[in-house]
Amino acid sequence: MKPAVLPWFAALLSSLIGLTGCAGRDVRTLEQSSDTRQLTEDESRRWYSAEELDRTWRQKGLIYTDDALTAYLQSVADALYPEFSDTVVIRVMDSPDLNAFALPNGSVYLNLGIIARMENEAQLATVIAHEISHFKFQHSLKQRHAIETAVVTGWSVSILTGIPLSGELLALGAMSGYSQEAEREADREGFRRLVRQGYDGTESVKIFAIMQQEAKVLDSKEPWFYSSHPRLSERIESMQQLNMQREESGGATNQQSFAAMTGRLHALLLEKYLVAHQYKQLINLLEEKALRSRYPVYADFYLGEAYLQRKTPGDAEKAQAAYLSALERAPEFAPSYRALGLIHMQQKQQADALRYFDKYLQLNPHAEDKKYIELYRNRLLEGS
Secondary structure, three states: OOOOOOHHHHHHHHHHHHHHHHOOOOOOOOOOHHHHHOOOHHHHHHHHHHHHHHHHHHHOOOEOOOHHHHHHHHHHHHHHOHHHOOOOEEEEEOOOOOOEEEOOOOEEEEEHHHHHHOOOHHHHHHHHHHHHHHHHOOHHHHOOOOOHHHHHHHHHHHHHHOOOOHHHHHHOOOOOOOOHHHHHHHHHHHHHHHHHOOEOOOHHHHHHHHHHHHHHHHOOOOOOHHHOHHHHHHHHHHHHHHHHOOOOOOOEOOHHHHHHHHOOHHHHHHHHHHHOOOHHHHHHHHOOHHHHOOOOOOOHHHHHHHHHHHOOOOHHHHHHHHHHHHHHHOOOOHHHHHHHHHHHHHOOOHHHHHHHHHHHHHHOOOOOOHHHHHHHHHHHHHHO
């Protein structure tokens, strides 16, 4: 059954497809916010389409709302590009995936996942500066790809799922379409802004390496900019070369201020990975000791859940060990007791299962699954 074509979708789709006609024309570089007040016809069409996307994503609840975090991200962007402080707007997409992109109207989106995986403000500034550079040079207007099919496919999936997939962004040239020349230009300009603001330029290499590692773990095939192995390798190589060309080394990372503003995202990221059954990401994060220390003391519970979702030989035993580790580190974290109760119930170890279930309900007396746990307890008692 085909979904009904909504009026707003038809209108926006028409405007997006019309954007293909601008390929090959001269495109200006934006030098300041006032340049956006007199747009060409091509610029106006893309600007309008980008604003439609902004509104649609807000209406669908796809934007992560945290005023303090958003203000912090905006302050970093404004310091890097003060001339665009009243045009570029930073928003957080409520997605655990490691991605970021800029729309032609100056809207820059960072996924919650990429922020949570960063280690410091210098890495954050690297990504923001790179994306604003694409806006400055209006690289989206310079793309010469045939995107009609991508638009239709992307929007069709989005209507069914409510998730902004690649079609809309490909249509606006916002992702997976920049030429190597455009990316190199954004690398140079972004890096220049980064070091001019006093950040440690070597962190620019590290953030792209983090994304490359996850792309390898996932064996990602999605057409997102940050999921592409060759593009990430190019970004790393480019940043390494730019660092070698610097006369001075060192700089600020602002790790403590970054951690204070973003630390609460770590637990949220684990929960989002779990709900989305993204067990590969959880295992990649929590099996690595260097990464594990950045996450809550009860994080091993999520590692146990990830093992159970993966279901490879030996994962059941690994899951049980992870739950016990979580219980030892965080004895007041109720879900670990529930998980161990279920394992012991499956193993027909009634006494242990009852003990864990009782502790779970003691710690979480208003649990949403309280009725189910009580049902399990009654069955265990009947069978004892």
